[in-house]
Amino acid sequence: MHPVDDPWSFVTTSQSRSSTSLPDTVTNAAATPEKIQPYAALGLKQDEYLKIREILGRRPTSGELAMYSVMWSEHCSYKSSKNYLRQFGQKVSPKMKKNLMVGMGENAGVVDVGEGWAVTFKIESHNHPSFIEPFQGAATGVGGIVRDIISMGARPVAVMDALRFGHIDDPDTARIVHGVVSGISFYANCLGLPNIGGETYFDSVYQANPLVNALAVGVLRHEDLHLANARGVGNKVVLFGARTGGDGIGGASILASDSFSAGGPTKRPAVQVGDPFAEKVLIECCLELFKLGLVEGIQDLGAAGISCATSELASNGDGGMFIDLEQVLLRDPTLTAEEILMSESQERMMAIVTPEKLDDFLAVVAKWDVETSVLGEVTDTGRLIINWRGEEIVNVEPRTVAVDGPVYDRPVAYPTWIDALQADTTASLPRSADLRTDMLALLGSANLSDKSWITNQYDKYVLGNTALSFPDDGGMVRIDEESGLGFAVATDANGRYSQLDPYRGAQLALAEAFRNVAATGATPVAVSDCLNFGSPENPEVMWQFSKTVEALSDGCLELEIPVTGGNVSFYNQTGDQPIHPTPVIAVLGTIANVGRRIPSGWQDEGNNIYLLGI
Amino acid sequence: MPTILVEVMPKAEILDPQGKAVAGALSRLGKDRYTAVRIGKRFELTVDGPVDDAMLAEVRGIAEDILANTVIEDVVSITVTE
Amino acid sequence: MPTILVEVMPKAEILDPQGKAVAGALSRLGKDRYTAVRIGKRFELTVDGPVDDAMLAEVRGIAEDILANTVIEDVVSITVTE
Amino acid sequence: MRIGVITFPGSLDDRDAQRAVRLAGAEPVALWHGDHDLAGVDAIVLPGGFSYGDYLRAGAIASHAPIMAEVIDAANAGMPVLGICNGFQMLAEARLLPGAHTRNAHQQFIRRDQKLSVENADTAWTNQFETGAEIIIPLKNADGRFVADDETIRRIEGNGQVVFRYVDVNPNGSMNDIAGVSNERGNVVGLMPHPEHATEPGFGPDMTDAMRSGTDGLAFFTSAIAALTRA
Ligand SMILES: Nc1ncnc2c1ncn2[C@@H]1O[C@H](COP(=O)(O)OP(=O)(O)O)[C@@H](O)[C@H]1O
Secondary structure, three states: OOOOOOOOOOOOOOOOOOOOOOOOOHHHHHHOOOOOOOOOOOOOOHHHHHHHHHHHOOOOOHHHHHHHHHHOOHHHHOOOOHHHHHHHHHOOOHHHHHOEEEOEOEOOEEEEEEOOEEEEEEEEEOHHHHHHOHHHHHHHHHHHHHHHHHOOOOEEEEEEEEEEEOOOOOHHHHHHHHHHHHHHHHHHHHHOOOEEEEEEEEOHHHOOOOEEEEEEEEEEEHHHOOOOOOOOOOOEEEEEEOOEOOOOOOHHHHHHHOOOOOOOHHHOOOOOOOOHHHHHHHHHHHHHHHHOOOOOEEEEOEOEHHHHHHHHHHHOOOOEEEEEHHHOOEOOOOOOHHHHHHOOOOOEEEEEEOHHHHHHHHHHHHHOOOOEEEEEEEEOOOOEEEEEOOEEEEEEOHHHHHOOOOOOOOOOOOOOHHHHHHHOOHHHOOOOOOHHHHHHHHHOOOOOOOOHHHHOOOOOOOOOOEEEOOOOOOEEEEOOOOOOOEEEEEEEOOHHHHHHOHHHHHHHHHHHHHHHHHOOOOEEEEEEEEEEOOOOOOHHHHHHHHHHHHHHHHHHHHHOOOEEEEEEEOOOEEOOEEOOOEEEEEEEEEEOOHHHOOOOOOOOOOOOOOOOOO | OOEEEEEEEEOOOOOOHHHHHHHHHHHHOOOOOEEEEEEEEEEEEEEOOOOOHHHHHHHHHHHHHHHOOOOOEEEEEEEEEO | OOEEEEEEEEOOOOOOHHHHHHHHHHHHOOOOOEEEEEEEEEEEEEEOOOOOHHHHHHHHHHHHHHHOOOOOEEEEEEEEEO | OEEEEEEOOOEOOHHHHHHHHHHOOOEEEEEEOOOOOOOOOOEEEEOOEOHHHHOOOOOOOHHHOOHHHHHHHHHHOOOOEEEEOHHHHHHHHOOOOOOEEEOOOOOOOEEEEEEEEEOOOOOOOOOOOOOOOEEEEEEEEOOOEEEOOHHHHHHHHHOOOEEEEEOOOOOOOOHHHEEEEEOOOOOEEEEOOOHHHOOOOOOOOOOOOOOOOOOOOHHHHHHHHHHHHHO
């Protein structure tokens, strides 16, 4: 039994733990309803815990509690944002749906770009891990978003990074900036993905809460589209890629849904370490599996690891799955069942494979030296059942874990300070008599300075298709070498505008990204967004959030381009002080022939210069 | 001049991709009696003057704060040679 | 299980920019009694079964051929622990 | 003319090298590190990337790949072999080329459009250049600092084995500004910059007259074709 005052006793890596310790079984859970469980330390509220007991008709086993706690975390369940994000699916015109092959809800949205090609893209945050361990945090952020792209059946072809750091003169800023930039450089360069653009911005509101948002784009032929579902009774559930270790255990709920001050170092879970080489091999291996038609469904393992992959695959498929957790290949043999369920070890994928194709599947995986194990199969029980050492430790309806988590209508309050902030216009700023001084101050400011010290650490040449990148307004990549078909992407955000007026700030960011894509010569076709906010439990933050989503969905309807996916990152705050609301908007465009791109910068002597707009 | 040797290894529970790659290479070359390879760092600090307790304490601090990243690495030994 | 420890250092005549960078960082922090810092590698090979002379000879070969590049590095020690 | 491009786990610019071979007028042949088979090719390119993550040392683990036995035999028999970036590191680790590579002096990955001088236009991969020509080729690496002992440096400088030198900026601290070297016979050449990324207008390095227009890399591949045609 776990004493309440040490709720982490089953998720630490203490040496004393014996690897033969008996797991908490379903039978045991039914027999010991009175057992006290550490739900609060795992980030669950009391009513959420009671809800789990109600769903199961008994107390959860420790394994089930681990699964529910990570999957019902803000990070995985979108419990505070779900009610708002619906607007992206509601405010749509027929034109917005026309080229959409996969919309929101899957790992990444997919857009038909013609000639039998499709493009998938998504932007995601890795803010909190990047503060704790900037290099590995940023590196694994790139790794995670790239796996989302592979799991759609696409070849990843480009990345971008939107970064926000604290004040440039703060002593801690250098640690974070250089760690983050070299982490992104290391991981993406090593994967062979060109970096085609991004943003870098310094402001003290991000001091102890930097924003590291990574975007990846992939291309695929229409017939290669894959989805994350487990269908076909008897089909095998296969885990492949890196071995499972003690990385980021509890990370999904603790790292991503609480402020840093809570917890403290003793409970701080191990950070994840990325291995881009393993991921590169995994990409090539997956693409070969797709080409040979050897997988029925596929899902990457990110936050919440096996808990997430099994419950999501089962929910999106026939509903039943049996897993023998002992088949998971471990890096650390002392891991407990609960730790294996929660581990966030990187560079892993889960596939559904028919029994007839299993041998061919294993042959391809062996060719790439990727480790694999068959964990179980799709069943018709409607339950996700997980065994460990011959005992049943999980028996749940998968949708209750992955889909029907709690949804909150959090209180919303208009921030009273905003009127004063808006009233404090530039009129009150001192005017300097000297334009030269103002100009020099601007030129010397961190946010307007040249970013090539960052972009020079990023490979833009690899794959040979980069048509535009820094210092252009948007990145552009050729998809088809024969026809010249290509896509362009730009990301933009302005937290200061959003702080002043979250509705108009979000629309300005959307409009800027839209313009940046249009300015390359491409036609904007889709949006992905990463919404970085403070705590949703703060009604003023929730108001900012509600205005932002309303603004984006209205704006997208107006511009007639759909939101195909994105990410919400809450709890970006230091103590009680939230960051500025920072929706980072990525717009994707298409262009029939990248040869007709329009670079930024003066091109030829004698060209005329025009200023357009109002 | 005396040299202080600081040795740093990746924490046991943290993935060591380098070690993994070398272990794989060894087994592909038919050298398969090595069940694991882990790769750490070896720092040689050359010191001007004698090494006393105060200096050793300072090195201990440097090792934890600068030479190792204690989020993912452990300082496994500090020794003086010569 | 026994562990074989192989230690590799950059050759003395080869510039070690990483070591230089660390030395620079130390002196900027006011820790200026360190006249040089050199950074090498520490390999821990876990072995299945006892370590005999044949195995040690094999490890010596592996160290020279794979673990170190003898154009720029020296194998400075091979020891068995546990 | 068939030019093989070997893919290792972690190779990144292999398809780019194949494209460059095609643009230069030869037939690219994909080769696999795990095979003991050169498929009858006339020349070989070891492409750029991070084989085995560049763990241990860049190129070190790949230099022990099965196919390297055949590459070493072919190189010693006079077949043109080009190592680009990671391929250069592998050739050095395999001792087909002199010297070694360490981390860039400034400790960071660097990508830039690099000016080089062609110091020796008499190799299998440079015969379409003039000696002394200045070319612009993209460079991108983390472990690109060429080092060797004094004796070796003296020898390769004396033999004309220094094939390329960095001009204006030494991007990684390489000794004597050395960007690329050859073996004594001149059939094996390795360099850190990436000629395959300067072969297609619109996707190459910036040149003084137009952005992304550089195609100075094509001559590497046409040189190999010329060397083989002459042979
Ligand atoms: N973190 C980053 N990653 C990749 N590219 C970046 C990053 N920061 C800035 N850039 C690129 O550098 C160029 C200049 O950026 P910036 O100074 O923000 O100009 P702008 O205001 O025109 O976007 C752009 O092409 C942008 O994409």
